[in-house]
Amino acid sequence: MKLHFLDFDYSEDAEGTATWDAIAAIPAARMxxxxxxIISVLAWAHAEYGELRGPLESGGLxxxxxxxxxxxxxxxxxSYNTxxxxxxxxxxxxxxxxxALTLSLCGGQAFDEAFAARFGAA
Incomplete structure (x- = not known):
């Protein structure tokens, strides 16, 4: 899926947790x-991994x-209401x-690879 407003930056910590951060600043007319x-991204994440959402340090994916x-x-x-x-x-x-809306997603290797494949992020 091609994203027009969200341009994600990627980072990874020492444990291999991937973080994708995007900031979009727009006029109210384009909200x-x-x-x-944003709904498209979060709906995908919930559809694919919803039941595994939660803090990574507590076992979430x-x-x-x-x-x-x-x-x-x-x-x-x-928040996104499913x-x-x-x-x-x-x-x-x-x-x-x-x-300005800021969206940050984080996850393990499986989530990271699926996110990159789905949204063309690198």
Whole structure:
């Protein structure tokens, strides 16, 4: 799948845990497009590895963190609702606002390889 907003950077720790980080800064008018792209990534991860999500140090195979940053507002933690297939909570944005969403995913070798294959990340 070709991603248009999310450009992931890859890192790996000494234990072999892969981390994929992306930041997308956009005008509020494009929020629904970015939301769709993030939902696509997280829906894939949940469909393929959902039951294995959790902190890696506690035995999880993968995990993610999603944050929203808006001028003049505290950082907003967001999550993907697998039942509604929506991001929650969505920030309230005036039409002329800019917003930055940060998505970080981490996982072991199997998750890392599948993620790279699915999203063309290297």
């Amino acid at each position: 629904s497009e970015l939301e769709h792209e 993968w995990d993610y963190d999603l944050q929203c940053e808006r001028d003049g507002h505290p950082l907003l933690a967001m 039942e509604t297939r929506r991001l929650e909570p969505l920030p309230q944005l005036p039409p002329d606002a800019r917003v």
